[in-house]
Amino acid sequence: MPQAVNPKASLSVAILSGKGGVGKTNLALNMSYALFRAGHRVLLMDFDVGLANVDVLLGLSPEKNLQDLFRPEVGAAEVMVAVEPGGFDFLPAASGVPELLEMDDDMREILFQKLNASFGDYDYLMLDLGAGISQTVLSVAVMSHVRVLVVTPEPTSLTDSYAVIKVLHTQYGVTDFHILVNQVDSPGDIKATFNRLAAACQHFLGFSPELLGGVRSDPALPDAVRRQIPLLRHAPRSPAAQDVLGCAVKLHRVRQARQEALADMPLLGKIPRPRK
Numbered sequence: 001m002p003q004a005v006n007p008k009a010s011l012s013v014a015i016l017s018g019k020g021g022v023g024k025t026n027l028a029l030n031m032s033y034a035l036f037r038a039g040h041r042v043l044l045m046d047f048d049v050g051l052a053n054v055d056v057l058l059g060l061s062p063e064k065n066l067q068d069l070f071r072p073e074v075g076a077a078e079v080m081v082a083v084e085p086g087g088f089d090f091l092p093a094a095s096g097v098p099e100l101l102e103m104d105d106d107m108r109e110i111l112f113q114k115l116n117a118s119f120g121d122y123d124y125l126m127l128d129l130g131a132g133i134s135q136t137v138l139s140v141a142v143m144s145h146v147r148v149l150v151v152t153p154e155p156t157s158l159t160d161s162y163a164v165i166k167v168l169h170t171q172y173g174v175t176d177f178h179i180l181v182n183q184v185d186s187p188g189d190i191k192a193t194f195n196r197l198a199a200a201c202q203h204f205l206g207f208s209p210e211l212l213g214g215v216r217s218d219p220a221l222p223d224a225v226r227r228q229i230p231l232l233r234h235a236p237r238s239p240a241a242q243d244v245l246g247c248a249v250k251l252h253r254v255r256q257a258r259q260e261a262l263a264d265m266p267l268l269g270k271i272p273r274p275r276k
């Protein structure tokens with residue numbers, strides 16, 4: 001029998017957004033934390049290669065980062081940092097390194113070849129991306145098993161989110177998106193925001209994304225940022241922390257539903273080529 005390429009059925013999750021500053025990094029970090037607390041092994045990867053800041057939210061100053069992986073003698077394990085012992089690791093990126101921002105397909109291929117060998121140890125690979133539609137964002141989004149698009153109720157976030165979905169659909173044929181509505185004032189905001197985006201997708205592109213969940217606006221979150229402690233540790237009972245837990249549970253259900261198919265999929269697929 002041929003060996004499964006992904007025997008643990010690990011799930012790669014790209015966290016992206018149209019507009020910047022909507023909460024991607026905090027949600028990636030805290031959903032990772034929630035999954036780890038639930039007993040899963042998680043690798044959080046900072047793929048905001050221009051403006052990396054997961055390390056700042058964790059109060060860490062990693063010695064090595066993604067850029068070091070381009071040196072032949074450096075292996076993935078040397079670059080990873082344990083956030084919590086027992087299965088919550090972090091792979092730092094580098095800020096202000098233009099070479100990483102302008103990574104071409106060959107560079108990405110080298111990087112992912114090196115990383116793919118270690119990815120299989122984890123149940124979840126969470127990829128925190130930069131805002132917008134740079135080539136790196138698009139490639140990683142297409143290669144991942146699941147795309148979580150963080151949206152806020154602001155009209156500018158909605159239009160930018162639609163633009164991200166449209167470009168991934170028209171250039172790469174992607175139709176599978178999970179929407180996470182952040183910074184909502186009431187539960188009604190979640191459905192209203194999701195419905196507006198879903199209606200535009202259905203009308204213009206012929207498919208609808210799925211709703212992952214919503215996270216309330218909560219002063220505990222900026223407070224956790226200032227203290228450089230993940231929200232789930234700083235204020236586990238806060239409204240936003242509770243909402244993040246709900247989103248993590250939903251993500252786990254997505255993984256369970258796809259378990260069989262995942263075993264035959266590499267953790268990060270092939271570097272995608274856009275349609276002409």
Ligand SMILES: Nc1ncnc2c1ncn2[C@@H]1O[C@H](COP(=O)(O)OP(=O)(O)OP(=O)(O)O)[C@@H](O)[C@H]1O
Binds near residue numbers: 019024025183216
């Ligand atoms: N649910 C929330 N409640 C209150 N404030 C929030 C919430 N989510 C995000 N914020 C605020 O938004 C700020 C930006 O969050 P974060 O850095 O996670 O966004 P981002 O989308 O990763 O930004 P970038 O596009 O620059 O990478 C946080 O520091 C916090 O102040």
Ligand SMILES: [Mg+2]
Binds near residue numbers: 026
């Ligand atoms: Mg960010």
